Amino acid sequence: MMDNKMIIEDSLESNDKGFAFYGRLPYYRGLGLSMVEDIAVSVDGAAIPREDVRFSVRGKTYKLDEMESVYDDRWNFGEKAKIIAMKPGGLAPGKHKIDFAVRMRISYLPFVPTTKDSKELALAA
Amino acid sequence: MASIKRGVSLYSFQNETFQGKMTLEDCIRTCAGFGARGIEIVGEQTFWGHPEYAVADADIDNWHALIKKYACVPVSHDFMLDYKRYKDREMPFDEQVASVKKDIDFGARLGMKYIRALVALSPEVLVAAAPYAEEKGLKILIEIHAPLHFDHPWILRHAEAYEKSGSKALGFLPDMGMFLFKFPLIWAEKFARLGVPAPIIDYVVKAYEDRTLSEYVVLNVQNMGGTGPALAMAETLRHNAAYEPRRMLPYMDRIHNIHGKFYEMTDDYVEPSIPYDQIVAVLKQGGYDGYICSEYEGNRWIEDAEEPDSVEQVRRQHVMLSRLIGEPAELALAA
Numbered sequence: 001m002m003d004n005k006m007i008i009e010d011s012l013e014s015n016d017k018g019f020a021f022y023g024r025l026p027y028y029r030g031l032g033l034s035m036v037e038d039i040a041v042s043v044d045g046a047a048i049p050r051e052d053v054r055f056s057v058r059g060k061t062y063k064l065d066e067m068e069s070v071y072d073d074r075w076n077f078g079e080k081a082k083i084i085a086m087k088p089g090g091l092a093p094g095k096h097k098i099d100f101a102v103r104m105r106i107s108y109l110p111f112v113p114t115t116k117d118s119k120e121l122a123l124a125a
Numbered sequence: 126m127a128s129i130k131r132g133v134s135l136y137s138f139q140n141e142t143f144q145g146k147m148t149l150e151d152c153i154r155t156c157a158g159f160g161a162r163g164i165e166i167v168g169e170q171t172f173w174g175h176p177e178y179a180v181a182d183a184d185i186d187n188w189h190a191l192i193k194k195y196a197c198v199p200v201s202h203d204f205m206l207d208y209k210r211y212k213d214r215e216m217p218f219d220e221q222v223a224s225v226k227k228d229i230d231f232g233a234r235l236g237m238k239y240i241r242a243l244v245a246l247s248p249e250v251l252v253a254a255a256p257y258a259e260e261k262g263l264k265i266l267i268e269i270h271a272p273l274h275f276d277h278p279w280i281l282r283h284a285e286a287y288e289k290s291g292s293k294a295l296g297f298l299p300d301m302g303m304f305l306f307k308f309p310l311i312w313a314e315k316f317a318r319l320g321v322p323a324p325i326i327d328y329v330v331k332a333y334e335d336r337t338l339s340e341y342v343v344l345n346v347q348n349m350g351g352t353g354p355a356l357a358m359a360e361t362l363r364h365n366a367a368y369e370p371r372r373m374l375p376y377m378d379r380i381h382n383i384h385g386k387f388y389e390m391t392d393d394y395v396e397p398s399i400p401y402d403q404i405v406a407v408l409k410q411g412g413y414d415g416y417i418c419s420e421y422e423g424n425r426w427i428e429d430a431e432e433p434d435s436v437e438q439v440r441r442q443h444v445m446l447s448r449l450i451g452e453p454a455e456l457a458l459a460a
Contacts, residue, residue: 001425002143028139029169032177034210068212076173078143107209108245 002026006117007100008080014090014123018052019043022080023100026115030076033067035105037112041085042099054084093125127414129405129450131443132156132163132200134384135171137421140433142170147436150191155436157195159443160452163416164192165201165241165382168231175231176224185234192236200416201266201298201382203241204228206250218250225254225265233261239382241298242267244279248286255292266298266382272364274303275372287379296379300420301399302386306367308333309388309398311426312358318430319354329358339363370400370407377411385417388426390441394448405449417446 008022023039025031039055041048055062057079062070075081083100101116133156141147147155149171156164166172172188174180192199206224208216216224225242232240240258242251242265251265258265267283269275287295308330317326325346332342339362346359373380387396408417419442424433 001428002140004429005144024143028136028143029167029205030173031169032207032210034212035207071210072177074174074177077170078145079173105209105212107205107207108243 001028001115003115003117006102006115007098007119007121009119010121011080012091012096012098012121012123016088016090018085018087019091019096019123020082020084021098021100021121023083023102023117024078024080025075025104026102026117027104028077030074030079031104031106032074033062033070035107036064036067036075036102037105038101038103038114039064039083040099040101040103041083042097043085043087043091044097045099048085048087052086054086056082056084091123093123095120095122128452129408129413130163130416131159131161131446131450132165132198132416132418133159133161133439133443134165134167134201134203134418134420136165136167136203137419137439138435139170140424140428140435149187153191153195153197155439157197159440160447161419161439161443162197163200163418164197165203165416165418166235167203167205168228168235169205176227180231188235199236199238200418201239201241202228202232202235202237203268204231205243206246208246218253221246221250222253225250226257229254229258229261229263229265232263237263239264239266239296239298241382244268244270244273248283251283251295252286252290252292255290255294258294259292264294264296264381266296268298268300268384269303270300270384271303271305271366271368274366274368275299275376276368284376284379296381297376298382298384299373299380300384300386301401301404301417302365302384302420302422303368304370304400304404305365305398306400307398308361309423309426311389311423312361315426315429316354316358319357321351321355321358322349325349325351325355326358329362333362336367337362339366370404373407374411377413380411380413381415383408383413383415383417384420385442385446386420386422387438387442388423390438390445392441394441394445396442396445401445401449405446419443 011022103114172180343359
């Protein structure tokens with residue numbers, strides 16, 4: 001659910017250290033950060049390694065491994081989180097295809113859902 | 126004589142609230158406009174923070190102000206209890222009970238009569254939390270949701286534990302999706318968009334109406350060459366069934382809230398896949414005087430093709446419900 005609303009349009013930005021966009025949790029409620037099992041990001045078909053992805057909400061930025069033991073913060077319903085990819089040099093101006101997938105550990109579900117979105121975002125020169 | 130009351134779970138408007146297209150005030154004003162005065166929420170959807178960090182007092186004040194402004198009634202805070210919070214171990218029993226107490230506190234802070242427990246929770250956890258619920262003046266209701274039903278051994282275990290506890294603070298919240306008597310058209314259309322061949326779609330829809338055992342349907346779809354989405358369509362029969370609404374009757378003394386699940390309301394005010402006429406008749410027979418709270422869940426089945434119109438869908442359901450309940454004309458809405 002909410003698959004096609006995960007990536008926020010027109011949110012791509014870039015600098016020398018990498019790039020970032022805003023993303024939402026594909027779910028009908030929020031989720032504690034320890035239950036966000038993985039956030040996978042690709043740009044133009046090239047996967048960003050997990051250790052180079054950062055998640056940022058309300059002024060706090062986490063590495064994905066750190067999030068696994070964060071019990072006092074959450075990704076709220078509809079909340080736009082900044083998804084940061086460390087990539088020296090950043091991205092060239094122009095259009096880029098972003099793939100974004102979130103794997104969640106949901107207590108009551110007898111499976112572990114992964115939900116994906118893919119959008120072409122433009123980076124201003 | 127007390128009558129069935131109408132309400133809405135704001136879950137119904139998730140597509141709009143997720144995108145910021147409707148505020149909490151928009152939701153509550155909309156419900157009140159349909160004569161649906163009971164408001165149910167998924168706490169972790171309507172409020173930011175809970176349970177990991179404190180919900181702002183201003184947000185709670187806003188809730189109470191809106192409930193008052195639109196003359197509504199807080200009905201239920203649906204809680205989750207994430208017992209898989211820790212990566213490699215299940216949350217210990219005492220911590221689960223403490224977590225339920227935290228949701229009792231949150232429900233009480235919102236003025237709710239009930240908190241909704243998911244069916245995965247064990248009866249022992251709820252029984253242990255019941256005295257605290259009594260103290261706070263609200264009830265914990267476990268949601269009976271397809272594929273579970275009132276004759277399922279897991280539910281019987283809950284019922285036995287509640288009776289043994291002697292607590293009136295434990296009860297049931299049946300979701301009307303368990304009475305799915307036809308395969309929803311919007312499900313069939315979604316599977317068609319995913320590329321399921323027409324003969325398989327026709328077969329599954331027919332097999333559902335024939336009440337064919339889901340295991341046979343899965344096998345037959347495999348034999349028809351079905352893979353991927355075709356098998357997923359067949360698998361929906363493992364998670365849904367046309368249970369009998371009358372099976373609620375022996376439990377009426379513990380049924381205090383109802384999820385008016387629906388997938389699609391047609392423009393002539395019918396939910397073609399859930400027999401609401403039979404359901405309301407059974408509830409009347411059982412003397413039910415609580416709320417039926419709308420739970421629109423068609424959104425996720427159509428969002429890939431069109432923007433859901435949750436408000437219009439909920440409106441149509443309330444036209445239907447007010448007619449079935451037989452409300453006096455002044456309570457019913459102008460259709």
